[in-house]
Amino acid sequence: MKKFILGISLVSVLFSCSTDDTSDIIINDNSTLNNNNGGSNDTDECIYLSGTYVEDLTLDADKCYKVNGSLIMAEGTTLTVPAGMTVEALAAGANVYIAISQGARIIANGTAAKPIVFTSDASSPAAGDWGGLILLGKAPINSVTGTSTSTSEIASLPFGGADAADNSGSLRYVRVEYSGGAADGQSENNGFSFYGVGNGTTVEYIQAYEGKDDGVEFFGGTVNASYVSVVNAQDDSIDWTEGYTGTITHAYIKHGASHDKGIEADGYNTDFSNAAGYFSKPTVNNLTIIGLGSATGNEAIRLRAGTQGIFNNVLIEGFTEGFDLDGDAGNNPTGAGVLSGDLSVTDITFTDVTLNMKNDTAETFTEAEFISGNGNGTGTDYATWGASWTVE
Numbered sequence: 467m468k469k470f471i472l473g474i475s476l477v478s479v480l481f482s483c484s485t486d487d488t489s490d491i492i493i494n495d496n497s498t499l500n501n502n503n504g505g506s507n508d509t510d511e512c513i514y515l516s517g518t519y520v521e522d523l524t525l526d527a528d529k530c531y532k533v534n535g536s537l538i539m540a541e542g543t544t545l546t547v548p549a550g551m552t553v554e555a556l557a558a559g560a561n562v563y564i565a566i567s568q569g570a571r572i573i574a575n576g577t578a579a580k581p582i583v584f585t586s587d588a589s590s591p592a593a594g595d596w597g598g599l600i601l602l603g604k605a606p607i608n609s610v611t612g613t614s615t616s617t618s619e620i621a622s623l624p625f626g627g628a629d630a631a632d633n634s635g636s637l638r639y640v641r642v643e644y645s646g647g648a649a650d651g652q653s654e655n656n657g658f659s660f661y662g663v664g665n666g667t668t669v670e671y672i673q674a675y676e677g678k679d680d681g682v683e684f685f686g687g688t689v690n691a692s693y694v695s696v697v698n699a700q701d702d703s704i705d706w707t708e709g710y711t712g713t714i715t716h717a718y719i720k721h722g723a724s725h726d727k728g729i730e731a732d733g734y735n736t737d738f739s740n741a742a743g744y745f746s747k748p749t750v751n752n753l754t755i756i757g758l759g760s761a762t763g764n765e766a767i768r769l770r771a772g773t774q775g776i777f778n779n780v781l782i783e784g785f786t787e788g789f790d791l792d793g794d795a796g797n798n799p800t801g802a803g804v805l806s807g808d809l810s811v812t813d814i815t816f817t818d819v820t821l822n823m824k825n826d827t828a829e830t831f832t833e834a835e836f837i838s839g840n841g842n843g844t845g846t847d848y849a850t851w852g853a854s855w856t857v858e
Contacts, residue, residue, distance in 0.1 A: 512554070519543055527551055532587060533562055533596070536621060541569030544635070550580030555596035557588035560647035560655055563597025565621045566634055568604050568662075576639030578671070581855040586644040593700055593724075594678030597655035598645035604632040605664035607686030608709030608734050608742035616708075616738070618661050618685075619654075625661035626708075630688045632664025639671040639855050646678025646700065654679040657699070663689040665712060673856045674699060676722075684710040684748075685735075691715075695848070695856050698722030703755075706773070707732040710746045718848040719755040720858065721784075727765055728755035728782075733772030733798070740772075740797065747774035747808060754845030757784035760820045765790045772798045774808040781845025783817040789836070793827035801827025804836050813839035 515523075516535030520543065525531055527548040533555040539545045545566065547553065555562045564584070566572045576582040586595035602618060604627035609616050615624035642657040657674025658681070665688040673695040674681035681696030686708035694717040696703035703719040706729075719728045733745035755766045766785040769775070770792035782788050789811070793800030803809030804827075814837060816822055822840070823833045 519545075522546070525551060525553070532556060533564060534558075536561055536563055536565065538565045538621065538623070539567055539570040539572070541567050544571045544573060547572070547574040547582050549576045549582065549639075552583040552585060554585060554587035557586045557591065557595035559594065560597055560620065562647065563600060563620060563655055565600040565623060566602065567623055568602050568615075568625060568627075571633065571635035572601065572637065573635050574637050574640050576855070578639060578853070578855045581639040581641055583641045583643065588644075591644040591676075593644055593676045593698075594646045594648065595644040597647050598657050598659060598677070599642050600655075600659045600661065601634045601663050601667070602661040603627075603634045603663035603667065603687055603689070604629040605662045605687040605689070606630060606709065606742070607662045608740050608744055609686070609738045611742050616662075618659070620659070626686060627662065630664055631666045633666030634663050636668040637670070637672055638668065641673040641675060641856065642677070643675045644677070645674070646680075648678065654701075656680040656683045656705075657696070658682045659685070660687055660689055661685045663687040665690055671851070671855065673697065675857055680705045681719075683707075684712065686710055688712050693851050694718070695852055696720070697856070697858050698725075700724040700726075702727045702730040704729045705731070706746050706748060707771075708735050708746070709733070709740075709742060709744055710748055713749040713751065714753075715751045716846045716851060717750065717753045718846055718852060721757050721764075725764075727768045728757070729767045731767070731769050731773040731775060733770075733774065733800070736771050745772045745774050745803070747776075749776045749778070750780075751778045752846040753777065753779070754781045754848060755783070755785075757782075759784045760786050760818045762786065766819070768792065769800055769809065770798065772800050772803070774803040777811040778813060779845065780811060780814040780843045781817070782814070782819055784819070786820045787824050788816050788819045788822045790824045791827050795828035799828075801825065801829025801831065804831050805829055809836070811837045814843035815841055815845075
């Protein structure tokens, strides 16, 4: 029977390259490679990947792969991608993405010399060509309580829970390019989306390049991320919400012509509620944000909806405003975090920044109560850790 199913898949691949966005189809083996004179691989002939996988999927470094729909790894499965591989995605917008469900894992461990690249298959790629990479875990989120779950914007998959140490796998030296396809006016893919991902997951040396929406977004969870590069995101470069409490260490953000904030930070998702009663509070160490100049009317970091956070060693260059704090005396107590010491900046340098801090909260505080060590920040050494595997 499996040979019969595979035969049907062969016909499908040979006669159709259209997007398969029916994510509820269960596929055990939907891949094939045309044989070239005794088994050598013509890289112009690709294995197409889409549907929901209920068994492990290990990609072969000697073969070509193309995501042509929603590729969803079901609970209990593992997607393994070898170092140095480039996986193309059909340039068909939001319904082409890779999602690692709760209880599934991705093992994508590249190296500086052999990064793993997920990119568009277009001859002239552009931001928004395809969706992006989505990880969903069982770590806490504040939009629900206990072991309850919420549902992701893209793919409508569950995320959240009570396991702070949940493990969704490993991403090392991974680049996502030309992502951010919009499903509708409210739901857009990011480069990397971390939904309730736990700190048992390894995330280091990742880059989001030329994305239509956010570069990297954390929807709650506890995952730590190190050596994060976001270049030319057209919305926010790094975004957090729903009670994210991980640590981001060594982050580099560079704006392109189209962009929004370097960081947009929410204490909770204001479209839902703060059911669990706590706020986002990540630690951000060694951060560099490069804007387009103080005359452009932009904010480097926007802090709102009661978010907390500890920033250490920051360099901000080329913005009208460095930090914009928004909040009130009710459900969005961003200013209260400053007064309690739960929202602070230590060691920072502003270059070509008109206004270091703007206070639009309900609380009164001075810049010195929020920022200490002005002039002492060096940011991250991107020239060293970003060498050879990132692009600009």
